Amino acid sequence: MQLTRESIITASLDIADTYGLADMTMRRVARQLGVAPGALYWHFPSKQALIAAIGQTICAPVLDDAATVTGTTWTEATLAMCARLRAALLDHRDGAEIVSAALSDATLHTQLTATISAALGVGDELSRGHRETGAVTLLHFIMGETLHEQSVAAIRIAEGAALPTEASECGETTFRRGVAVVLRGLGAPCDI
Template sequence: MDVLETALRLLDERGLPDLSMRALARELDVQPSALYWHFKNKQELLAGVADAILAPVAQLPEGTGAAEAAAAFREAMLSVTDGAEVVVSTIALGLGADRAFERLRIALEADGYERNAAVSGATTLLHYCIGHTSHEQQRAQAFRIGVDLNESPITADASSFAEGVARILSPGLVDSIG
């Protein structure tokens, strides 16, 4: 069985706090030390997991616009428990997930933005996508385990996500941050 496939499955079933090298080794029926042939440490494993989560974003067809790329980024992170948390930790440590940023930059350029504006806009979209999706995942997980959720004017769903992306991409905004 593939190490990354198993790690993704464990992440989805148990969440990030319970994804350890020991748990993964048990699942693969190997000694934990055997995993270090594949990954130097847990952070490197999580970078591989983040890249696997974001693979659909990297494979978007040429000419895909920024709004569609951002939606694909959100969907990819939502596809697995704690997906946004894995992706943000990987990006924060500089260990990977660069393909999502590059895909957003390319999408902005496809939408007609100049290179500098596309880089700044991709950074803005990346942070928005991760933050919104993290909020969405945390509320969904809390609901699943029976936590009473208070009403909040701060929404986190597909509709509010799309509205936020539209506001970021509204004429002139990306150019003004670039």
């Protein structure tokens, strides 16, 4: 097998999904790929660069669909975009932690805020300043809320407790309410 950026990202994400981000070491990735750890550094200069690439991969479904903003109003479009980002994070164990670490790379941060800003721009009702501020605020809220949700789930699993069905419903409700609060602050009608 030829070692490529894509094969390294795939192996790294498999390890993170199975064991968690804390156990995704360069040595473990190299062992899974059957190469010396130094071979990984040919493609990624550091573990942080690898995490940035993994974060990009996790967010790819959201970024790829950014051109197809759904919703007839800016509130509907933004709720849909925020829900898609949350879903992408929840699709991977420690997804929010990985993407949060990847946001130190300005490229991903810029791409995600631009995507949310585009949803906020549907109907051209908000000023550019409000869209930019709203996008950053929503991104930080999404990351924080989803990180909290995944952390609570991980602790319960580590303690051997089953996650109650209502936990995911509660997470969804809290998430939607939080997004609605930000949207109301930007001037959305109160019926969201």
